[in-house]
């Protein structure tokens with residue numbers, strides 16, 4: 001943890017903790033324990049970068065776990081919309097179209113839209129408040145996540161279905177951001193601006209899916 005963490009303004013710490021809990025939902029890890037098992041099982045089938053990705057995700061958990069040791073994320077309550085997103089992922093893994101379902105819900109919506117926005121805020125805010133150790137960790141995660149999103153494109157088999165799923169899930173992603181309004185706006189961001197950014201990211205992912213030739 002940065003030595004200036006506790007001297008950082010309280011609303012900034014709260015906002016950072018709130019967003020960080022979305023990346024390391026410590027209170028909900030037990031609920032989604034099965035996701036770790038599914039991820040490793042499927043990584044064996046997919047091969048290539050898949051196993052590396054699962055390992056990187058675990059390392060991301062470890063970064064937040066370690067960083068917030070003295071100011072635990074257990075105090076953060078995540079919204080029902082967020083719980084719904086990941087409960088859906090458990091179902092997606094058990095579906096016969098699991099590749100398209102996981103690629104859209106996890107790689108496109110969760111990583112490609114929500115995490116991209118969340119990490120941007122965490123990166124900019126930690127830089128602004130000189131939280132150097134936190135900022136270095138976030139920058140590493142941003143690099144990994146860009147690769148994860150790219151990997152997600154290779155999982156998609158049914159392009160039309162994938163685009164439809166992204167559009168269907170997008171309102172839930174918007175809801176998650178709206179549910180965090182109070183905390184996020186204290187960090188100096190307007191929800192409407194973030195929704196515009198999410199739209200741009202979503203459309204960019206869709207265009208990339210549609211332009212792929214395989």
Ligand SMILES: [Fe+2]
Pocket residue numbers: 057111144145148
């Ligand atoms: Fe990831």
